[in-house]
Amino acid sequence: MSTKQLQPVNKALQGRLAVPGDKSISHRAVILGSLASGETIISNFLNGEDCLTTIAAFQAMGVQIEYEGDHVKIVSHGFKRLKEPKVPIDLGNSGTTARLLLGVLAALPFHTTLFGDQSLTKRPMDRIRDPLRQMGASIDGRENGKYLPLAVRGGRVKGITFKPSVKSAQIKSGVLLAGLFAEGETTVVESTKTRDHTENMLTAFGGSISIAGNVVKVKGGQALHGTSIQVPGDISSAAFFIVAGLLVPGSEVTINNVGLNQTRTGLLDVLELMKVDLQVTETNQIGGESIGTVTVRHSKPEAVVIGGDVIPRMIDEIPIVALLASQANGTTIIKDAEELRYKETDRIESVVQTLSALGVDITATADGMIIKGNAKLTGAELDSYGDHRIGMMIAIAALISDAPVTLKDAEAINISYPNFFDDLEQLS
Ligand SMILES: O=C(O)C1=C[C@@H](OP(=O)(O)O)[C@@H](O)[C@H](O)C1
Numbered sequence: 001m002s003t004k005q006l007q008p009v010n011k012a013l014q015g016r017l018a019v020p021g022d023k024s025i026s027h028r029a030v031i032l033g034s035l036a037s038g039e040t041i042i043s044n045f046l047n048g049e050d051c052l053t054t055i056a057a058f059q060a061m062g063v064q065i066e067y068e069g070d071h072v073k074i075v076s077h078g079f080k081r082l083k084e085p086k087v088p089i090d091l092g093n094s095g096t097t098a099r100l101l102l103g104v105l106a107a108l109p110f111h112t113t114l115f116g117d118q119s120l121t122k123r124p125m126d127r128i129r130d131p132l133r134q135m136g137a138s139i140d141g142r143e144n145g146k147y148l149p150l151a152v153r154g155g156r157v158k159g160i161t162f163k164p165s166v167k168s169a170q171i172k173s174g175v176l177l178a179g180l181f182a183e184g185e186t187t188v189v190e191s192t193k194t195r196d197h198t199e200n201m202l203t204a205f206g207g208s209i210s211i212a213g214n215v216v217k218v219k220g221g222q223a224l225h226g227t228s229i230q231v232p233g234d235i236s237s238a239a240f241f242i243v244a245g246l247l248v249p250g251s252e253v254t255i256n257n258v259g260l261n262q263t264r265t266g267l268l269d270v271l272e273l274m275k276v277d278l279q280v281t282e283t284n285q286i287g288g289e290s291i292g293t294v295t296v297r298h299s300k301p302e303a304v305v306i307g308g309d310v311i312p313r314m315i316d317e318i319p320i321v322a323l324l325a326s327q328a329n330g331t332t333i334i335k336d337a338e339e340l341r342y343k344e345t346d347r348i349e350s351v352v353q354t355l356s357a358l359g360v361d362i363t364a365t366a367d368g369m370i371i372k373g374n375a376k377l378t379g380a381e382l383d384s385y386g387d388h389r390i391g392m393m394i395a396i397a398a399l400i401s402d403a404p405v406t407l408k409d410a411e412a413i414n415i416s417y418p419n420f421f422d423d424l425e426q427l428s
């Protein structure tokens with residue numbers, strides 16, 4: 001495990017940066033490209049560990065996938081020609097791979113065993129197990145298939161109408177993927193709209209989907225065709241440099257080519273409420289995804305209450321927003337975010353422990369946290385706990401702390417942002 005010594009910065013962050021491709025969109029491009037017949041080319045693919053896990057899963061089912069840097073070429077004979085994997089599939093640390101792949105496997109007439117790392121093995125799979133069982137798939141494992149490792153035998157599935165009790169794009173997407181190959185129609189009715197990348201991308205592959213507000217329907221028996229997908233920059237990765245630019249005195253940071261899909265931009269809405277110096281420009285649309293530029297200048301945030309429907313639109317950004325809140329005027333409350341407890345770590349506990357160790361007055365609640373602003377950050381010896389977003393939050397906190405910070409298990413950051421420290425260096 002690698003340990004990094006992080007020094008406070010003594011000058012402003014300046015410059016423009018294009019962050020790597022969006023993780024959610026990269027996963028979906030590999031999945032749909034593998035289910036489609038013909039050739040799919042993905043550019044600006046995120047070659048972080050989670051997305052490589054998705055590639056390996058489909059290679060294990062006989063799909064030809066080659067990648068170099070951020071360029072991926074998939075040649076597939078389509079869904080019907082996927083083969084039973086000869087060995088168990090390792091899902092590593094990736095919740096998205098687990099839930100979406102389970103949807104695909106539900107409709108495939110063979111047996112698969114799935115397992116993951118220590119963190120993924122603790123994350124709940126019953127949320128996807130239940131609708132897929134209702135569609136007709138056989139899923140079993142520890143605690144009646146609530147946790148990995150899981151054994152799946154898919155095959156003839158039929159369409160259902162499903163109203164998820166958790167606000168999760170992974171569950172919506174898993175059910176829709178099974179629905180594409182089911183008998184009849186599958187409908188997902190969400191209480192709050194979650195990220196809609198699966199829906200947006202499906203049409204590019206020649207699939208058909210109907211979307212009316214929070215109700216999404218797909219017909220079964222669809223045939224998809226290979227295409228080209230250009231992945232926008234990941235706003236969840238950009239979030240770390242956006243906050244860094246706001247926190248380090250004198251800074252001005254611009255992120256180019258970043259995805260601005262409205263189901264993902266809760267962070268930008270919250271930053272406006274915090275009254276920081278932020279400029280967002282939408283430049284174009286590719287494959288139903290809007291793309292643009294975000295510029296921030298160092299400025300003092302105002303404390304806010306963050307909760308309700310904005311939470312799913314910024315769920316992965318909450319750790320870095322908590323750090324920003326520690327420097328705000330006043331006390332910030334984050335609520336309605338119990339889902340944080342089911343991520344790579346319990347992100348309510350890991351954020352609270354980490355920021356407390358740095359000197360922040362922060363308290364965990366059942367569904368969020370209460371963060372006192374104007375904190376003076378001290379040096380500390382900290383651990384990412386194997387959670388990439390906690391690792392990156394620590395690296396940004398170190399920029400403004402009084403003394404050096406030691407980060408243990410820094411390589412966890414490779415899950416979603418292998419070049420994170422190079423990009424940080426470029427700005428500083
Ligand atoms: O669908 C996706 O790509 C994702 C959905 C979110 O998870 P949930 O669906 O569990 O909320 C998010 O936290 C994860 O990083 C990626």
Ligand SMILES: C=C(OP(=O)(O)O)C(=O)O
Nearest residue numbers: 093094095096097316343
């Ligand atoms: C929660 C995350 O990912 P996943 O659920 O795919 O592991 C994340 O990237 O913050």
